[in-house]
Amino acid sequence: MKIYPHLWFASEAEEAMEFYTSIFRGSKVLERVDLPDPELSVVRFELPGMPVAAFNAHSRVPYNEAFSFLVETGDQEETDYYWNALTAGGGKEQPCGWLTDKFGVYWQVTPTILLRMIADPDRQKAARALQAMYKMKKIVIADLERAFAGDARLSA
Helix, strand or coil, rough: CCCCCEEEECCHHHHHHHHHHHHHCCEEEEEEECCCCCCCCEEEEECCCCCEEECCCCCCCCCCCCCCEEEECCCHHHHHHHHHHHHHCCCCCCCEEEEECCCEEEEEEEEEEHHHHHHHHHHHHHHHHHHHHHHCCCCCHHHHHHHHCCCCCCCC
């Protein structure tokens, strides 16, 4: 048995696959399947270690925040890279490290340090980090660190 995240597109499945596999190192195209109905097709690809299926259905079903991909990043450079790559070409920034890409798929670009901060046993520090995150779109690690330490100054 295999379980895949499955994305539904009107006609952009192959374009989305090419976009995603170009962003994430270690990704690969697994297969393209044309179905008997010429308006339908399926592509399968792998983002680092995660198989994904995408379907061209010739109709649009909108995505929402109830399903998203979480990209856990190690530092600000990596956070910036994925944020900029995924919003390129018409993506939209959302609050708290969320974004939608040009296809409307939801992503969370989240530095590992944020996850550690908000789980910190010192609930006041954790709350300050969380409050700082609420004010951000793209996560800025230096601002999180300042808030966590009790310094209220945020970068411009």
